[in-house]
């Protein structure tokens with residue numbers, strides 16, 4: 173069984189396990205399936221016992237790795253904490269504000285247009301009841317686009333935060349292109365591109381909402397440009413699994429071109 177797992181595949185994925193082609197080869201997914209339902213509920217003590225068990229496992233692995241590298245954890249504890257880079261901190265705050273603005277704008281869009289979507293749903297229902305033809309595929313694609321937007325809405329913020337924060341640790345990587353920062357940037361840039369494509373699907377199907385959607389796409393385009401400027405080598409990062417067997421990717425790649 174062990175040899176089927178792809179080492180580190182879960183480190184640079186989008187955590188959308190329901191749509192992931194690597195579930196059977198992902199150690200995180202497989203171990204999560206072993207949890208009882210109680211262990212998935214934060215209100216249940218089993219959930220916290222499980223977290224504790226996982227934490228102990230990670231700590232043990234880290235201590236082993238440090239021992240192999242000749243690092244004494246007790247000596248490390250005595251070292252002064254590194255000072256955060258003020259430029260990176262300022263950048264992180266600026267990006268956090270912009271991603272929060274996008275996430276809130278997405279909520280506003282769906283909340284503000286709830287009556288409009290309800291009306292569209294009723295029109296569709298009437299169309300079905302009257303026996304008029306319905307383009308099922310088109311509406312499924314539409315629903316999929318909404319799912320994509322919703323899935324990445326907060327993910328983008330979390331990953332940008334990680335990409336920028338990890339810039340402080342670039343020198344720890346022999347190859348900066350394979351740094352955690354560059355990998356996180358790659359994952360978030362892909363998420364932004366998919367979100368842009370998904371908004372394009374909505375825009376085509378809801379032409380009367382075009383102006384609102386363009387405003388959201390502009391926010392995403394700004395983030396995309398900024399990330400490409402900060403991480404010019406983002407595409408050179410190699411994601412375990414996803415960049416080895418891209419032909420297996422099941423998720424729809426929304427490509428407006």
Ligand code: SF4
Nearest residue numbers: 185188189192198201
């Ligand atoms: S690699 Fe796939 S299965 Fe594993 S955590 Fe990421 S999305 Fe889920």
